Amino acid sequence: MVIKLEQDDPRRVIHSFKVGLALVLISILQHIRPTFYAFGDNILWAVLTVALVLEFSVGATLGKGLNRILATWLAGALGVGTRSIANLCGQKGEAVLTTIFVFVIAGSVTFMRFSPRLKARYDYGFIIFILTFCMVSLSDDKERAMLKLAQERLLTIIIGSFVAVIVCICICPVWIGQDLHNQIAANMEKIAHFFEGFSDEYLKKSENTEVVHDRSFLHRYKSVLSSKSSEETMAVLARWEPRHGGFRFRHPWKQYLKIGNLIRLCAYNIEVLIACLPHSDQVSLNYEVGNKIKESCTIISSECGKTLKEASLMVKHMTMSSMHNSHVANAKNAIQTIKSILRTNPWEGVDYDEIIQVSTLASLLIDVVNCIQNICEAVDELASLAKFQPSQLLHHRGTVVQPVDDSVHVIAIIETPPILELRNEN
């Protein structure tokens, strides 16, 4: 289990080291006790803070640290304020008033936690607010002593958060924004893999009986189906992160969610496509009509794969490119070819099973091409919002590839060297 966890993401081991290190730093502070750190028992607040605030990603750590500091400060101030008011009412009145304050404030903050928008960004802050407010209100200490204690605790929490943030940023930082960026690119690639393998797996059976043994790439798209909530969490955390790499402070994270939703739509299509097609050993696009449109279907699926791969590379390298548009155009041409074949009404004498199969395949592929065109538009929008760098070489090649005539078009693209190699030269 340990080895698998490490292989899945080696940064996990580094994070475990970082947590250990941050706690050791706090314990060293405790042992050397410099003058500025004479807080006695309050060391526990720094330990608490480091253990709770230091998260896997920079965004989560910063978010939690800021939440913790702000909430402690606000709740401490409010607690001191309400105690001063309660103090005016004599001993019995104080107890009653304090109880009422605790009930009302804890209750209303708990209610605010149910708001999805506030919960996403400030949930931890709300919890700390309730905690701190209750502790200040219910504390036994006299007001003077309590004020001093509260100040010390706030300072210790700030030191703890500071240590956590420094360790998190300085040692192999994990930027959640980068992770979201990579995940969106990887999801596009997973769908691309499917479409590249699709025609070999489902359409070419009759010609090529050689079975490809590793078919796992055909199922990678499945993880895309349920990635919505993780993407949303990542986008919220990414907003806490400062400028890093190619990402500005106000990077358009919401656009990634939009692209993610469109990719998921495409994955739903794949799920249904697989369910509607007969099992691989029964694939039978061997009849007349099937053979006629098989070539076009193969072109559509391979162009869809290329489009998504190109869009994925564009996101990955943060470069502008218009290559994917030409692949989309090729796929649309192939759709026109299918439509014109079907327009000649080639159905006489054809088995009804095949009619249904061919029509469904065509219809779903048309839908897929629409989906992918939407993805490309969203990616282009992201490129302009996030100011991706234009890639000179690619632009040049892109125009060379642009066809005039439709039939030349398709061939020209097919004869182009694979995009990945093209990129490697760059």
Added chain:
Amino acid sequence: MVIKLEQDDPRRVIHSFKVGLALVLISILQHIRPTFYAFGDNILWAVLTVALVLEFSVGATLGKGLNRILATWLAGALGVGTRSIANLCGQKGEAVLTTIFVFVIAGSVTFMRFSPRLKARYDYGFIIFILTFCMVSLSDDKERAMLKLAQERLLTIIIGSFVAVIVCICICPVWIGQDLHNQIAANMEKIAHFFEGFSDEYLKKSENTEVVHDRSFLHRYKSVLSSKSSEETMAVLARWEPRHGGFRFRHPWKQYLKIGNLIRLCAYNIEVLIACLPHSDQVSLNYEVGNKIKESCTIISSECGKTLKEASLMVKHMTMSSMHNSHVANAKNAIQTIKSILRTNPWEGVDYDEIIQVSTLASLLIDVVNCIQNICEAVDELASLAKFQPSQLLHHRGTVVQPVDDSVHVIAIIETPPILELRNEN
């Protein structure tokens, strides 16, 4: 916003009251200070515990409470143990050894948190373990004083958890298992609503131009698409809950996840179905073939709706029933009708647009019926695993409805009073 949050789920207001009340209970304990509660400053641990442990649902509260108590106890014991070992090595050795222990144990527990299986059930426990271990290890107190303090804190945490659990269970408890149960039933109903509205919306346009104004029920299925992670969380929390209502301690919660996944497959189908069909103002199953199969498609979608409604009611009321099987049989009969119509090759002179449209519709509906049959099988499995009560009346009616002849079959079911009314008589 406040009103909307309350309307969405009125239990939220009650929960906020409960949190306020639990903190007031703790503050009363603090004020009256009975002999058994002479813990002085440790009141803050009870406050911390209540504020952190008291969650919306019983399952989450019990899980967090048990995690907190067990983790505090284990980490306290381990911390005392490692301090005794470190004590043997002189003052300098002690500091070095403590630091090493903190580093190794905090690091390895942090690493264990990455395991998805452990994280789901014990994540909170792991955090508390790290916290407590570090605090015990880095505390300044002498061993004797520390032992006493640790015992007091553990007792305070137990009291806090106890108060939280009592308040959570005794005042309008929210059972997360019941919520999961209801959500699965509601998801089936959402899909059922879609299929009941589907034929009116997409197939009957030509006959009936009256527009139904409230079409929102057609889009309710969308929430099903991304419900996977919430269902998984609920299933994990539900396992902490004791027997309540019709749910035993070891209720088959995993079966709900299985049903949930099958419902989602069905929702993917709907998403693609809508994308493949032309927009509602262009629906054109008016030609020859379309008219022939339109009736069967209407029967399939309405039978799918009825099947899911029946399965949803079966889950909701926890009763055994075989009604849904007869609806599935009707849908399958209608599929056979479509197939036999298409087998006569009615395509001559038909527009190719319509061929694609009709075939895709037929193909997707066939796939939907398969999906729904799988859902019914999973629901039956749940019924036998969770020992649902057989419903005598329904069984009786079910057999009356069972047809002998296929054509009579469909009509018989259609003339049966709506299932909901049938249920109400029961």
